[in-house]
Amino acid sequence: MSDRKRDGVSDRTSDGTSDDMSDGRPGQPADQSAAADRRDDSAIERYLDRLLGELRADPRRARRIVAEAEDHLYSTAHRLEQAGTDRSTAEAEAVRRFGQPTQVAASHGGLRLRDLLRPATGLTALGLVAVGVSGLVAEGMGRIWGADFVSGDLPGASYTPARCSDFAEYFPGRDCLTAAALHHWGEVVDYRVAAGVVGLLLLLLYRFLPRRRPLPDGAAAALGAILFLAAAAVLSLDSLNAATQGAHGMGASLSAALVAGVAGVAMLVRAWWAHVPRRTPEPHGQAAT
Amino acid sequence: MGRTASTGHLDLLLLAALSHGEAHGYAVISRIRERSDGQFDLLEGTVYPALHRLEEEGLLGSHWVVEGGRRRRTYALTTSGRKALVAKRADWLTFASGMHAMLGATA
Numbered sequence: 001m002s003d004r005k006r007d008g009v010s011d012r013t014s015d016g017t018s019d020d021m022s023d024g025r026p027g028q029p030a031d032q033s034a035a036a037d038r039r040d041d042s043a044i045e046r047y048l049d050r051l052l053g054e055l056r057a058d059p060r061r062a063r064r065i066v067a068e069a070e071d072h073l074y075s076t077a078h079r080l081e082q083a084g085t086d087r088s089t090a091e092a093e094a095v096r097r098f099g100q101p102t103q104v105a106a107s108h109g110g111l112r113l114r115d116l117l118r119p120a121t122g123l124t125a126l127g128l129v130a131v132g133v134s135g136l137v138a139e140g141m142g143r144i145w146g147a148d149f150v151s152g153d154l155p156g157a158s159y160t161p162a163r164c165s166d167f168a169e170y171f172p173g174r175d176c177l178t179a180a181a182l183h184h185w186g187e188v189v190d191y192r193v194a195a196g197v198v199g200l201l202l203l204l205l206y207r208f209l210p211r212r213r214p215l216p217d218g219a220a221a222a223l224g225a226i227l228f229l230a231a232a233a234v235l236s237l238d239s240l241n242a243a244t245q246g247a248h249g250m251g252a253s254l255s256a257a258l259v260a261g262v263a264g265v266a267m268l269v270r271a272w273w274a275h276v277p278r279r280t281p282e283p284h285g286q287a288a289t
Numbered sequence: 290m291g292r293t294a295s296t297g298h299l300d301l302l303l304l305a306a307l308s309h310g311e312a313h314g315y316a317v318i319s320r321i322r323e324r325s326d327g328q329f330d331l332l333e334g335t336v337y338p339a340l341h342r343l344e345e346e347g348l349l350g351s352h353w354v355v356e357g358g359r360r361r362r363t364y365a366l367t368t369s370g371r372k373a374l375v376a377k378r379a380d381w382l383t384f385a386s387g388m389h390a391m392l393g394a395t396a
Contacts, residue, residue, distance in 0.1 A: 064362065065337065067360050067362070068313075068314055068337055068361075068362050069334065069337070070359065071313065071314075071315070071359050071360065071361045071362075072314055072315045072333065072334075072337075074359065075315045076315065076333075097333050098333045098334040099332050099333065099334035099335060103332075103334070103335070104334035104335060107334070107335040107338045108337075108338045108341070109338070
C-alpha cells in the first residue's frame with residue numbers, strides 16, 4: 001500500500017478528524033479488499049455498469065471516471081460498514097449519495113457537434129462503398145441480361161439525331177437505343193464504382209479520425225439501417241415501376257436496391273447486437289452463495 | 290445552505306479543500322463537509338467533473354496511486370491553482386463584505 005501522507009501535508013481537518021480512507025476491511029488484508037468487493041449482486045457493481053453505459057466519453061476518460069466512482073463508492077460503503085451498517089445497506093447508501101448514473105454521466109458533459117464527425121464520416125463512407133458495390137452488381141447484371149436490362153430507356157423515349165450520332169461514335173453499328181443503353185450502362189457502372197473508391201478513401205480517413213465521445217451503443221448502426229432500408233424501399237419501387245413497363249432499365253434501381261437492402265439488414269443486426277444482454281461469466285473458483 | 294452547494298462557488302470550495310494538502314475525491318468531499326460544519330454537503334458524483342475541469346484548466350494536477358488493490362486518483366493544487374485560490378478568495382471576501390454590509394444595513 002502506498003503511503004499517501006507526506007511531510008508537511010495534513011489529511012486531518014481542523015477538529016482532528018481524519019479523512020484517511022483505508023480500504024482494508026476488518027480482519028482482511030488491504031490488498032484483498034478490492035477483489036472481495038466485487039460481487040455479482042453488488043449494488044455498487046450494478047451502479048458502475050449503468051454509469052459506464054450512460055457515459056459519453058472517449059475510452060480513457062470513461063475508464064478514469066468509472067475508476068474514480070468505484071473507489072469513491074467502496075470507500076463510502078466501507079466507512080458506513082465500519083460505523084455498523086450492514087453491507088447491503090452501506091452499498092445502497094453509497095450509491096444514493098453519489099447520485100443517479102444519468103445525472104452523474106450528464107455532469108461529465110454530453111455530445112458535441114464535433115463528436116458526430118467520426119460516425120458521420122463512417123456512415124457516409126459506408127454509403128459510398130455501397131454505391132460502388134451496386135455498380136459492380138450492375139456490371140454483372142448487364143453481362144447476364146444485357147445493357148438494356150440495366151439502363152435501357154422506358155418505352156417512348158427518344159434522342160435527337162445529334163445525340164444518336166454521339167452514341168454511334170462509342171458503339172458503331174448499333175441502333176440508337178441500343179447504343180444509348182450501352183453508353184448509360186457504362187456510366188452507371190463507372191460513376192458508381194468511382195463513388196465506391198471515394199468511399200474507401202473516406203473509410204481510411206475514418207480510421208484515423210480521433211475517437212471522441214461515442215454515440216450510444218448501436219445508435220450509428222440504427223441510423224444506418226434506417227437510411228439503407230429506406231433507400232432500398234424507394235429503389236425497389238422504382239425498379240418495380242420499370243418492371244411493369246417491360247423491364248427496360250430495371251437493373252439500375254434493382255442493383256442499388258439489393259445492395260442497400262443487404263447493407264440495411266446488416267446494420268439492423270449490428271444495432272440489435274449492441275443491445276443483446278451479455279451473460280456475465282462466473283468468477284473462477286467462487287462457489288455460488 | 291442545503292445539500293447542493295452553490296455551483297458558482299464550487300471551484301473555490303475545491304481549491305480551498307486542496308490547499309490543505311493533496312487528496313482524492315472522497316477526501317475532498319469529506320473535508321468540505323467537515324470544515325463547513327455540514328453547510329456544504331455536495332452531491333458526491335458531481336464533484337468529479339469539477340475536479341477534472343480544474344485539472345484541464347491547469348489549476349490542479351493529479352496522479353494515480355494504488356491502494357487496497359484499487360486505483361485512486363489523487364489531486365493537488367498547482368502553482369496556478371494556488372494563485373487562482375488567492376484571487377478567488379479575495380473576490381469572495383469582497384463579495385461577502387459587501388453583502389454583509391447590505392444585509393446588516395437592512396436588518
